[in-house]
Amino acid sequence: MSVDAQDVVLIVEDEPLIMMLLSDYLSGEGYRVLQAENGEQAFEILASRPHLDLMITDYRLPGGISGVMIAEPAVKLRPDLKVIFISGYPAEIAESGSPIAARAPILAKPFTMETLHSQIERLLA
Template sequence: MSSDLQDVVLIVEDEPLILMLLSDYLSGEGYRVLQADCAAQAFEILATRPHLDLMITDFRLPDGVSGVMIAEPALKLRPDLKVIFISGYPAEILESGSAIAMKAPILAKPFTFESLHQQIEKLLI
């Protein structure tokens, strides 16, 4: 369980089953979870929620948007926001050339809840 029950996680994932599984898992671990299934929802949450600790985002999203395209402006708006990328195509994240892509953890799908938990603990502690 998270040591700080106020930790808020935004999950950006267009696959409904993965979004549900991640949300259920993180809620069970004590995190407050916000969900977005597209870039527009993610940007709305980023613009309106005063407190976010972590964003977990898929790389390939609908309409040709990438998780990097969400993470870069999100970090300009919220420099303390932590980011984890998830993808079935992890090499594409590094190939994007984004500075955030070089620093943020990348989990290749499929990944275990344990590996996700370890990455979150490293970033939020």
Template sequence: MNVDVDLVLVVEDEVLIRMSLVEDLEDAGLIVLEAGSADEALKLLDENPHVGTLFTDVNMPGAISGLDLARLVSQSRPDISIVISSGYLRMPKDELPGNVSFISKPYDIERVVKQIRGLARL
């Protein structure tokens, strides 16, 4: 399946953080879809097979966490780049699926964009 490296799915349950991140990513020239939960993200991924990057917070409401979402997507869609973010914890590299990177909050948007674009080139 061909992915669009400029199409990013942002999964963040905190509305203001999500709105700010979406605006910043769009200002950087990326196309952004947004979800407030991992469950909603899975539906959007099914509806949008060309998503190139998943950017998700760890702590999510609903049946699965952002980390679980990353694991599911990593297994089912290895063509998608994945970035996990959290303000509450650090993720040991061995706890992340192989193609997943971690950015702690608060994050610098330039670093986030650089990370997304860098992963897309792999």
């Protein structure tokens, strides 16, 4: 269970099964979960929600947008926002040249919920 049950997590993931697994797990851990299936939905949530603690984003998303393209402006607007990248292609994130990708955790799919949970606890501590 998260220390602060009001921690808000935005998940940006286009694969419905992965979205469901992450959402169910994080909700069960006491996080408030928001979901976006693509960049457009992610930007709408980022523009309308005054408070987010963490964004977990896939790298490859529909419409040619990447998780890095969402994370960079999000962190500029919200410097305290923590980011975790998830991808079946983790090297692409590391090679993107993004300063956020250089410091944010990158989890290669498939990963365990324990691995995800330990990264979240470390970032939100």
